[in-house]
Amino acid sequence: MNNQTAIMRVEALTKTYPTAAGEVAVLHGVDLELRAGEMVAIMGPSGCGKSSLLHILGLLAPPTSGRYAIMGQDMFGLSEDRQAAFRREYLGFILQSCNLFENSNVYENLEYPLIYARVPTAKRRAIIERALERVGLTSRIDYPANRLSGGEQQRVAIARALVNNPKVLLGDEPTGQLDRNTGGMVMEYFKHIVRERSTAMLIVTHDREVARQCTRGYTLKDGHLEPLLKH
């Protein structure tokens, strides 16, 4: 795939929430394009709509209006189950914390996306080992998830998000709960993955240092995306 090909394209996206005081708009016509091999950061104060945008792009919540396409396919006309299928095939999520299933070991955590993608049992172990190898945790494959350190847990979450080879990674404060060293290491993983596999990544963050390491950065202000000046 050409690195300049748009994997994800959003046009005139709006989102309003009904409140007692009337409709409150958090997104006012957001336009965004995400290309293969790009890391894009979205910054902004709490409550500005960053997570809402991420959830809409992750097909977890519907927008109020606008257009959204993944690989040229319009997303908003799809049924809930077809949207789930697109999430399985094209999207990987990394959240801030509590990303793993505590009662499961590392293998089982990585197995779930494969189960939902109907990958045959016989093929799963090799796929999971490859995914763990990328984050340097092959030796922890049968380790209980709740005994891993915070950094290791986040790396397992990254491996899980990558296990189905998604085209887009969506990170919601993926380094928010990590110390500076571990956070820096995780960001290096992200850059390596994006570069190596031509994946696009969108990171919602408060951390200017995280945004600085991305290809592009935006601030979500008054429902619009404004380019970060540093870039």
Add this chain to the structure above:
Amino acid sequence: MAAPGRWNNVLIALHDILHVSVRQVFRQRRSSLGIVLAVALGTASLITVLTLGDQLKHDMNRDLDLLGGATVIVAGFTVTDSSAPPQAFLPETVNAIRALPGVEAASAATEHVDWLSLFWRGDNIATPVIGVDEDYWRASGLEAIKGSLFTVREVREGERVCVLGEELAKELFGDQNPVGQYLPIRTEIFKIIGVVGGLQVGDRKKFALLPLTTVVRRSDGVMRADRLIVRCRTWDDVPVVGAAIASILAQRQDPRYLKVAVATKQLERVVSMVWWVQLFVAVSIAATLTVGGFGIWNGMMNAVTTRTREIGLKKAMGAERNDILAQFLCEALTLSLSAALVGIALAFILVQTAGCYLEVSPSLGHFLLNACLSFVFSAALGVATGFYPAKRAARMDAVVAIRYE
């Protein structure tokens, strides 16, 4: 661009659902133990009652019958017309009644009690004598306390043997064993083969009981088989058998003077008492299963709440509503079916123990059939109680679930 995924797959693979659900339930076994035990106890009780129900009913009939004769039908003839010929039950009539479904024993006997002279150690003792056939003992609930009772051979051959009531035997022989001794009745000698007793013996403890044919042949028509005693297997059979006696007799002999006596009031009281006992047992089992079912429902509702974030993450990974529904439903099923398996094992022990205590051998086939029925019932219980929590999990908003702390 082709749509991704395999749209034909409605659910994730069954073995994955089973594997994931069993693993989840096993890992949370401590919190599930109470639920499993409640359903297991209910299931064990259900299987035990179903397996031993018929046998218990039969035994209860037998035991209650000792007190009131509720399952015994007595038939005779009431001849009001003096010109009518003497009436007696023909052997073919008695045999046809014996062959009726629900009849445990049918016996022909003499209605008339003949007081015969018994010459014993210089005294002339007037002794009540009746003639009975080989089924009389079972039909009347009598047991040999010494020796044996008539069999079909002695009755068919009209042998000169007799069975004494226990009081008569004591009067004549004191503490000596009368079995094998001889008794002069009128001008003939009869060999004593046994002594009858038991709760049902009543005034027959003073009687001498002779084979029906022996009595009839020697009585010049005075003594005849004009009394029919029918013991039914259960009280449910009494009305049906009571009604059938008249029609069977009518096909073979003159039915005009027949009178059939059924202990209706006793029967009603016994049936009513047992109905209440059965109701109590059924309510107890239903209560146990309801508690178990509510436990599953409550446990699954708690699981849905405590695993809200897990549900959100799974949806983010691409799980469809049906995948989530199937997993939680399968967890409820795993709980209820695990309980059913424990219940079946418990029931097996209970049935064997109760079988030893009641001196019966419950059929393995009947047990297995009831075990299968209970397994299906438990599955239905799991689905019924797990469906709503599973549906709630499946319909959960992914964003709300992911944000849940």
